[in-house]
Amino acid sequence: MDKFYLNIKNETSRLKAVVLGTAKSNGPTPKVEDCYDPKSREHVIAGTYPKEEDMILELDAFENVLKKYDVIVFRPEIMEDVNQIFARDIGFVIENRFIKSNILPDREEEFQSIEYIVNHLDPNDIIIPPEEVHVEGGDVMPWNEYIFVGTYTGEDYKQFITARTNKEAIEFLKNLFPDKKVVKFELRKSNINAKENALHLDCCFQPLGKGKAIIHKNGFLIEEEYQFLIDLFGKENVFEITKEEMYQMNSNVFSISEEVVVSEQNFTRLNTWLRSHGFVVEEIPFAEISKQEGLLRCSTLPLIRD
Known part of the structure; x- marks a missing residue:
């Protein structure tokens, strides 16, 4: 593999290269006490935790769609008995920089x-945050002149295994990208109630092409921060x-x-809305992977967009 150069300015420009989990x-079904999120915990208790063979099929369907649009797809090297589905958690790209996530210690080997x-990138473009900065790619969204960041800054931060990006990460990103407007969003957290x-921020908000966005108000702890997004995109453009x-x-x-959005085949109301606004919707099965509280964006780490 030759050296290549990163380029990510937003969530919707034409994708050229991506890591897909x-x-x-x-690995085996985790024990209840080892789950990193409430939805996985719920399915372990119910005996409905997803099977490996079903999740492989879902990710293969995703890869087929990406290749249909001539996207270069990298896959992680296989590590025995390690959950490597959510590539977004281990790193993210803004502009030409690859930022290594500071993730839960138990997941360090995923990187x-x-x-x-990463070894084929310019070493000057690889950023490793200091230890006190906690950040995961699902919380970070480059959006042209903005960087949207989901966070939780409550005094009880350490009590939430679901709180993945801290206030130190906000300052870190502001210093790393002084020309960007870094906008933080306080997110609702629960260790036991998935609803x-x-x-992450992408669990309650996502910008789309054509000036549209998807949002869930209750995911935000501060109404003014939710309202900022409504005002930015326009209420008529938000699903x-x-x-x-x-x-x-x-x-x-x-x-x-x-124009092209990959979506889960059971998202009937959303997919109908997307098509009514001129999007091409590529529907795939991903319901088994969603049992781990992650879906399509979580499974990807975009490297290059036009």
């Missing part, structure tokens, strides 16, 4: 599986999802371009 050798890609937990739709991960779709 893998479910191969995903090793994409080092073969009251916005694990508001219900608590149940947020739980099913309706905001966690993925844009291949301004």
Whole structure:
């Protein structure tokens, strides 16, 4: 593989290269006390935690759609008995910089599986945050002159395994990108109730092409921060999802371009709305992976968009 140069300015420009997670050798069903999020915990208790073979099929369907649009798709190197589905958690790209996430310590080895890609980047473009900065890619959205960041800054931050991006990350990103407007959003957190937990910003909000966006009001703790997004995009351009739709991960779709959105096949109301606004909707099965409180955006780490 030759050296290549990163370019990500927003969530919707034409995708050229991406890392897509893998479910191969995903490991056994976790114990309840080892779950990182309330939805996985719920399915472990119910005996409905997803099977590896089903998740492999779902990710293969996603890869097929990406390749249909001539996207270069990288996959993580397989690590035995490690959950490597959510590539967005381990790193993210803004402009020409790859920022390594500071993720839960138990998940550090996931990064090793994409080092073969990172090693082909310009070393000056690889940013490793200091230890006190907690940040995951699901909370960080480059949006042209903005960087939207989901966070939780309550005094009880350490009590929430679902609080993944801290206030130190906000300052870190402001210093790293002084020409950008870094806008923070306080997210609702719960360790045990998936319907009251916005694990990442992309679990309750996502910008789309054509000036549109998806949002769930209850995912935001501060109404003024939610209102900022409504005012920025315009109420008529925003698809508001219900608590149940947020739980099913309706905001966690993925844009291949301004016009093309990959979505879960069961998101009937959303997919109808998207098509009514001129989007091409590529529907795939992803309901099993969603049982781990992550969906299409979570499974990707975009490297290059036009």
